[in-house]
Amino acid sequence: MTFGKGHHLHLIDGSGFIFRAYHALPPLTRKSDGLPVGAVSGFCNMLFKIIEDQKGSNAPTHLVVVFDAKGKTFRSDIYPEYKMNRPPAPEDLIPQFPLTRDATRAFGLACIEQEGFEADDIMATLAVQAREAGGQVTIVSSDKDLMQLVGNGVEMYDAMKNKRIGPEQVEEKFGVAPNRVIDVQSLAGDSVDNVPGAPGIGVKTAALLINEYGDLDSLLERASEIKQPKRRETLIDNADQIRTSRDLVTLKTDMEMDCDFDDFQVQxxxxxxxxxxxxxxxxxxxxxxxxxxxxxxxxxxxxxxxNNEDQITEAESISINTEKYELIDNVNDLNRWVTKIYQRGYVAVDTETTGLNDMIVDLVGICLSVEIGEACYIPVGHTNGEDDLFGGASLCNGQINLDEALEILRPVLQDPSIIKIGQNVKYDTKIFARYDVNLAPVDDTMLLSYAINGGKHNHGMDYLSERYLNHKPISIKTLLGSGKSAITFDKVSINDAVNYAAEDADITLRLWKLFKPMLHESSVTKVYETLERPLIPVLAKMEMNGIKVDRNTLSRMSNNFAQSMSGLEAEIYNLAGQTFNVGSPKQLGEILFDKLELPGGKKGKTGAYGTGVDVLEDLASEGHELPVKVLDWRQMSKLKSTYTDALQGHINPNTGRVHTSYVISGASTGRLSSTDPNLQNIPIRSEAGRKIREAFIAEEGNVLLSLDYSQIELRILAHIAKIDTLKQAFHEGQDIHALTASQMFNVPLENMDPMVRRQAKAINFGVIYGISGFGLARNLRIPRKEAQSFIDTYFERFPGIRTYMDETVSFAKENGYVETLFGRKIHTSEINA
Structure with a gap:
């Protein structure tokens, strides 16, 4: 079969797959003889996923897995120091190299390698041959060195990020078109491969120069015209070195190869x-x-x-060895760590700060980890408790200058090819943003756990570490203390901070390596990749922007609530026949049940009468006036203390806005919640509660959009339960509660009694969340028997809802979880208890 137009060649970077698999997964050995097979397991998973995922227009007709051969390449003859700074392959990885070749052949795929050349050269030669034959080429790799090949029928595909790389993405990374990537790399060099380039010239500067002068040869010929003296001298003095670098980064496209495209046909x-x-x-x-x-x-x-391939459980113990935890207090060591990050392609990141309010705290230190048990702490803001000449805190010795540290770290923390892993990484994203660092792309172990184990347990780092690593992390209280004597992290000695901080990054990396493969196994990759992770930068920006509030409105309402409470207190005292502390449950109980001798008084373990909402509402329903006034007073008191007073305290003095935190992993259903302050429970049913919402305002020219969760979910229910009547009503924009009332109570839609509609609304929003007859009776203040009759009638009118609910419960009992339309799994482990 001649390769040509209509054919599609996939070139898989086998060596890249091996190293990614090795570093992404925990160690794994074959039980029968102890042979390391962790990388082989990951390699097979990645290989099979590629085969499964590339369907339709992306399906290959030809596929070959390309490996690096042993020994030096022709580049070492050009420049003996080429790749000399790379560490040797880990000992437990070496015996797995031949096994990955065996795996490739076992899957029925062709594989190829050639002495004296790198896998990149083989892929470059095959890509050019296939392109010239009229075929299409996809290079399955994230290696930036291959980006010079992109264009004219050749694209790249990053399997880990499910991202296709075309000319636009290449230009975004290098600042030039693919055909000029070699020129930029020749100037910028590569510290990982020890390509020298031009000293002091990075990718951005190199791109500016190439775009200005057209190509590398023109630039070097006209170097004397460059206005900046240092840059001009660098290019003139290092011209030969730059040309040598070009020879090193240019991929071979004309290798002589003993193979044929027919050998690569997919079967x-x-x-x-x-x-x-x-x-x-x-x-x-x-x-x-x-x-x-x-x-x-x-x-x-x-x-x-x-073997332990699928037996990494909560009972397995993974010891935390701190021997390779490192204090980074100088620029040379920090640069060494940056090189490590580029070699790995990912890094776990954590920040230590002076508090939890990410809008005002100061950065104290940065923690990094690139391998299990290998982590570092970079102190930048520890203080010695004394003031400097300007009245600020005086910094300790033995730490890197903050600006200098960020200047070194900023490129790698912003590099789109390096994955930054965090535990609740939204917090670190916001901290870095305040220092002009765009932390991206990111992975979040908290959200990975949430996607995999939603509804099973919480997702905080300490809990996850104890459950999955069988390790109890160092408590922050051992460093900061507690109560009034607690200190902030900047006052912790640097030596004491190292193990705590480095451990945070180390644990985060361990959890990532554990959870990441579970995404596919749990079939929740779509939920994490398309919902949870993309929300991180969006919510971070929303939180930093904040919500505009009108302080004057809140202050005025607070005063109004205080006056109303004062008036209610006077009425309560008159009804009670004496003054007392209305906010004291104990004193209220004595008034209600001892002095006034109202019925139903019950004492608890403390000897005080119960005066909760249930008790007061029961008394109110029996016609007693004092409990009604107390309920009104409590509502006013809560609105004042929780909202009008508290919200004023949350207004940031610098922005004039409230900066709440949006929590992705708080509710098992996937709903967002908010904390510090809580904004999702601002009342709306009472007139007083609705007035509080008026304090939230939009900038001039904008509006605030209000969306009702219950209305949204009622529409989803109509869809999944196939309730044609409701679906039609929604499509036509009908009043759904009036329609329900009409269906249930056989009343016309025109001139409907508002009370009847209110009952239907309570039923609509109650039944879909599983309300009982007792609960509906309390909400509507009707007899329980009548409420149950309403629920029964509802299910008779809309039988699909009962069927859907029964089938969902049955599925949950059988499988231990329920699943949303989008694929989110909500575990219901206690449903069979």
């Missing part, structure tokens, strides 16, 4: 061959999954030979 894997290989590796979970995909039975693997 379905032989189930017997691939499953035999997986059984030899003792990958039971993967065998079962792939066997299911291939429509065959998985081979039996003896239980005494099952």
């Amino acid at each position: 379905a894997p032989d189930p017997e061959v691939v499953l035999k290989f997986l059984a030899e590796m003792e990958f039971r979970t993967m065998s079962a999954r792939i066997a299911n995909k291939l429509g065959v039975s998985a081979p039996e693997i003896s239980s005494d030979r099952i």
Whole structure:
């Protein structure tokens, strides 16, 4: 078969896959003989996912996995120091290299390598050959060195980020078109591969120069014309070195290769061959999954030979060894860590600050981790308790200047090819933003846990560490103390801070390596990748922008509430026949049940009468006036203390706005909530509550949009329960509560009694959340029997809702979770308790 137009070649960066798999997963050994197989497991998963994902127009007709061969390449002859600074491969990874080749062949895929050349050269040669033959090419890799090949039928695909890379993305990264990437790399060099480039010239400057002068040769020929003296001298003095760098970064596109495109034709894997290989590796979970995909039975693997591939559980103990925790107090060590980050392609990041209010706190230190057990702490803001000449806190010795540290870290923290991992990384995103650092792209272990385990447990780092790593982290209280004597983190000695801070980053990385592969296994990748993670920068910006409030409105309302409370107190004293503390449950109970001898008084363990809302509402329903006044007083008191007074205290003096925190992982259903202050529970049913909302205002020319969760979810229910009557009503913009009243009570829509509509509204919004007859009776203040009759009638009129609810409960009991339309799993482990 001749390769040409209509054919699609996929070139898979096998070596890149191996290293990504090795660093992304916990160690794994074959139980029968202790052979390391963690990278092989990850490699197989990635390989199979690529095969499964690339369907339709992206499906390859030809595919080959390309590896780096052992030994030096021709580049070492050009420049002996090339890649000399790279550390040797980890010992437990070396025996896995040949196994990945075996895995590739077991999956029925071609693989290729060639001595004296890098995998990048092989892919470049094949890409050019395929393009010239009229075919399409996809290079499955995130390696920036391959971006010079993009364009004219060649694109890249980053499998980890599910991102396609075309000319636009290349220009976004390098500042030039793909055909000028070599020129930029020649100038900027590459510290990871030890490509020298031009000293002091980075990617941005290199792009500016190439765009101005057209290409590298023209730039070097006209270097004497450059106005900046230092830049001019650098280019003139290092012209030969720059040209050598060009030779190093230019990929070979004319290799002589002993292979043919026919060798790369895609064919379905032989189930017997691939499953035999997986059984030899003792990958039971993967065998079962792939066997299911291939429509065959998985081979039996003896239980005494099952490795820990799928047995990373909450009972497994992972010790935390701090020997490789490091204090970074100088620029050289910090640059060394930056190189490590570029080599890994990811880094766990955590910030230490003077408090929790991210709008006003100061940055004290930065924590990084690139490998399990290997982490560092970079102090930048520890103080010695004394004031400097300007009245500010005096900084301790032995730490890097903040501006200098950020100047070094900013490029890697903003590099789109480096994944920054955090635990509640939205907080760190906001901290860095205040110092002009755009932390992106990010992964968040809190949200990974939330996507995988929503409804099972909380997702704080301490809890996750104890549950999944069997390790109790160092308590912040051991450093800061508690109560009135507590100090802020900047006053903690640097030596005491190192292990605590580095451990945070280390644990975050461990959790990431544990949770990331679980996304696919739990079938929640879509939820995390398209909902949770993209929300992080959006919510961070919303929080930083804040919400505009009218302080004068809040102040006026607070005064009005105080006056109303004073008037109510006078009425309460008159009804009670004496003055007392209305806010004291104990004193109120004595008035109600001892002095006035009202019925239903019950004392609790403390000996005081219960005076909760339930008790007071029962008394009020029996016609007693004093409980009604107390309920009104309590409502006013709560509105005043919780909202009109408290909100004024939350107004940032610099912005004049309230900066709440939006919580993604607070509710198992996926709903957002907010804290500090809580803004999602501002009352709306009472007139006083609605007035509080008037204090939230939009900038001139803008409006605030109000969306009702219950209205949204009623529409979703109509869709998934297939209630045609409701769906039609929504499409036509009808009053849904009036329609429900008409359906249930057989009354016309015209001139409907408002009380009847109110009852229907309570039923609509009550039944969909599982309200009982007792609950509806209390809401509507009607007999319980009548309320239950309303619910029964509702289900008769809309039978699809009862069917949907019953089927959902049945599914939850059988599977231990329910699932939303978008694929979010909400675990319901206690449903069978």
